[in-house]
Amino acid sequence: MFALGGLLRVGSTFFHSAGNLLLPVRTISTGSCCQIRMHAIPQPKQVDRWNEKRSMFGIYDNIGILGDFKAHPKDLITAPCWLKGFRGNELQRLIRKKKMVGDRMTTLDRHNLEKRIRFLYRRFNRTGKHR
């Protein structure tokens, strides 16, 4: 719709006849835009800034410094066991997952994991500038 108006605006002359065609001719949309229709502007979502999780966020993060180093903040993370206190790119994460959890996985998941490791190994070590 607006593309039509834009084209006509660009190529129009200074005559009155071209001026009538500056607006889009159609009054209904035929395309894939404007699919979301609303009767009114939606209400902003009410966020409780002081619920239990938000007010107690970050507690015990300094348990090492203030607690005689008996625990480390990485022990507080809730994560799959192969990601606790570990950061790596995709290949490193997958290799660690296979090492730690590989025997417990379903056959399909294990097969996909091995395929992905093989693909990433070849991609990182055999293609591109950094081999």
Add this chain to the structure above:
Amino acid sequence: VTLDTALPPNLRLPSNLVDPDRLKRPPPSEDSSLPLIRKCDAALPAHLSPVRTWVDTLESKDSEPLGLTELHPDVFAVTPRLDILHAVETWQRNYKRISHASTKVRSEVRGGGRKPWNQKGSGRARHGSIRSPLWRGGGVSHGPRGPKSYYYMLPMKVRVQGLKVALSSKMAQQYLHVVDSLNIPTPDSQYLLELIRSRHWGESVLLVDVSEEFPENILQATENLKTVNLIPAIGLNVHSMLKHEAVILTLDTVRFLEEKLLWHDERYTFLYPLKLPYSDFP
């Protein structure tokens, strides 16, 4: 030509940011009659003088301060390093973060092993499988892959300095208050709220005590309150201090914090990880 001396709208601060009632009580002067309850345990460097603060009680609403305390300047009066505060705050947000966003690659999407139509002759574009990223319902080529962690650790001394800077900033803005202990006469939440209102401490209060066991009254009073929270001294962290407006420490907490935070100024570097036993530590 008119000179516009007013600030542009993006730099104008609202006038109700600072509550003037809170700043009415000046810090204790040299010659005040109240007793000095606690002196600094650690040896002070010669060029620094201790910070003096009032010690209040929670027993009654309109009581006068009990006395004065001296706080170590290397913990409660360090230079306000906003960059360290920012670094520690972002670390606290991100080191625990695990993003579980995951998409399937074309090899993992169900189906798509067979070539849909012959390479030549059908007139349609050539394709090898129905699950390639070009197809609707096909795999995502460069999407998020599996649970990903954003874990990293800041150096220990940076985290310690972050705590010191946060405490000093609260002290400098008069949001830090010292109390002798957390004993309240009644387990009533209204009493706490009125006490906080009358003393102009702020909207949100963080109460810190050393021991894990707290008196029954204060436990019950803070249970149903959202903005007044109770934590042990081990749980102190920069994010909670920044989230709550006022921070209330007991005298035991002050002693504990000074002992833990000042040790890092004069320690040798660790030769091996702390998990292994040291003969002269803890």
